[in-house]
Amino acid sequence: xxxxxxxxxxxxxxxxxxxxxxxxxxxxxxxxxxxxxxxxxxxxxxxxxxxxxxxxxxxxxxxxxxxxxxxxxxxxxxxxxxxxxxxxxxxxxxxxxxxxxxxxxxxxxxxxx
Amino acid sequence: xxxxxxxxxxxxxxxxxxxxxxxxxxxxxxxxxxxxxxxxxxxxxxxxxxxxxxxxxxxxxxxxxxxxxxxxxxxxxxxxxxxxxxxxxxxxxxxxxxxxxxxxxxxxxxxxx
DNA sequence: TGCTATACCTATCGCAAAGAGGTATATACC
DNA sequence: GGTATATACCTCTTTGCGATAGGTATAGCA
Numbered sequence: 001x002x003x004x005x006x007x008x009x010x011x012x013x014x015x016x017x018x019x020x021x022x023x024x025x026x027x028x029x030x031x032x033x034x035x036x037x038x039x040x041x042x043x044x045x046x047x048x049x050x051x052x053x054x055x056x057x058x059x060x061x062x063x064x065x066x067x068x069x070x071x072x073x074x075x076x077x078x079x080x081x082x083x084x085x086x087x088x089x090x091x092x093x094x095x096x097x098x099x100x101x102x103x104x105x106x107x108x109x110x111x112x113x
Numbered sequence: 114x115x116x117x118x119x120x121x122x123x124x125x126x127x128x129x130x131x132x133x134x135x136x137x138x139x140x141x142x143x144x145x146x147x148x149x150x151x152x153x154x155x156x157x158x159x160x161x162x163x164x165x166x167x168x169x170x171x172x173x174x175x176x177x178x179x180x181x182x183x184x185x186x187x188x189x190x191x192x193x194x195x196x197x198x199x200x201x202x203x204x205x206x207x208x209x210x211x212x213x214x215x216x217x218x219x220x221x222x223x224x225x226x
Numbered sequence: 227t228g229c230t231a232t233a234c235c236t237a238t239c240g241c242a243a244a245g246a247g248g249t250a251t252a253t254a255c256c
Numbered sequence: 257g258g259t260a261t262a263t264a265c266c267t268c269t270t271t272g273c274g275a276t277a278g279g280t281a282t283a284g285c286a
Contacts, residue, residue, distance in 0.1 A: 011124050011242055011273085013212070017219055024222060030264050039222070040215035050243055052266060073251060074264060093220060099126070100213060102153035106130055107206060109137060109152070124242090124273055143233050163274060165235060186283060187233060 014046050015054060016096055019081065019089040022064065028076040029055055055079055063088045127159050128167060129209055132194065132202040135177065141189040142168055168192055176201045 017036050021027060027035065029051050037045045055077075058064040063085035066077050081089065130149050134140060140148065142164050150158045168190075171177040176198035179190050194202065 013216060014243075016216065020219055020222070028264080029266095036219075039219050043211045043215035047244065047246095048265080049245065049247090049267080054242090056266095072263095075251095076264070096216065096220075098156045100217075102156035103126060103129065103209065104213075106133055106149075106152050107209075109133070127274075141233080142235095160275065160277095161234080162236080162276065162278090167273095169235095185232095188282090189233070 012092060012095070013044070014050055015058070016089075016092040017044070017046075018051070018054060018058070019063070019085060019092060022079055022081050023086065023089060026067075026078040026080040028078050030076075058085065058088075125205060125208070126157070127163055128171070129202075129205040130157070130159075131164070131167060131171070132176070132198060132205060135192055135194050136199065136202055139180075139191045139193040141191050143189075171198065171201075 014036075018032060021032060021035055021039075029048065032055075033046060033048055033051050055064065055066075059066055059079070061084075062082060064079045065082050066079050068075065068077050070076070127149075131145060134145060134148055134152075142161065145168075146159060146161055146164050168177065168179075172179055172192070174197075175195060177192045178195050179192050181188065181190050183189070
């Protein structure tokens with residue numbers, strides 16, 4: 001059975017974060033790992049084994065565009081959002097909000113724990 | 114590699130919902146499926162193939178307790194939270210809040226659109 | 227008679243995320 | 257000079273949740 005859309009509402013948080021950060025400014029993989037760790041106060045720590053494959057996938061699917069640059073003897077690959085990537089971000093953010101609202105409403109049902 | 118705790122912060126939403134609903138009152142599996150669909154306005158629709166195995170797992174792990182009752186010729190298995198289950202709910206809710214806050218803060222970084 | 231709703235169940239699949247590696251250069255420390 | 261740490265890239269494999277797709281059985285209605 002082939003899946004057309006519906007990106008599995010319950011996960012996809014790493015992708016959402018990456019897309020959102022790249023909307024602000026271009027970044028490279030190693031930088032994203034630290035940015036996510038720092039921005040979330042270590043609530044979310046994603047390994048390079050999560051980030052790099054995701055960047056490659058997103059680029060293959062046309063959501064990202066990359067350029068290679070050497071800085072201080074180090075080769076970095078900077079990624080930016082394409083228009084398709086912005087659209088994908090919008091959809092991911094919407095899906096996240098929907099789930100968040102749903103969960104929050106259930107959690108708040110007439111009780112405080 | 115054996116996992117001790119850390120329930121994979123990014124998912125676990127179905128478990129969180131089930132625990133939360135069972136804290137309110139005892140329910141049976143089929144009822145939970147509909148309760149989740151209704152309470153979330155169909156934002157989250159979990160199949161029976163998700164709910165039943167989860168109930169069995171949670172019971173096996175001591176988070177739930179069940180009793181069997183026949184109503185109108187139909188055999189239902191009602192589940193309630195044990196003290197361990199309440200603790201598990203608290204932890205799941207805390208984890209969810211942490212992730213939610215982290216994601217929200219990243220999403221809100223100086224941009225609208 | 228047959229369809230729908232209720233109520234339980236398990237077995238398999240897909241895929242995102244986690245983990246564990248591996249390469250290479252720059253820099254700081256002994 | 258040697259060694260450890262930080263930077264920066266990479267991929268392979270495992271895991272486990274969630275999704276799908278079945279299956280059983282009874283009650284009730286048309």
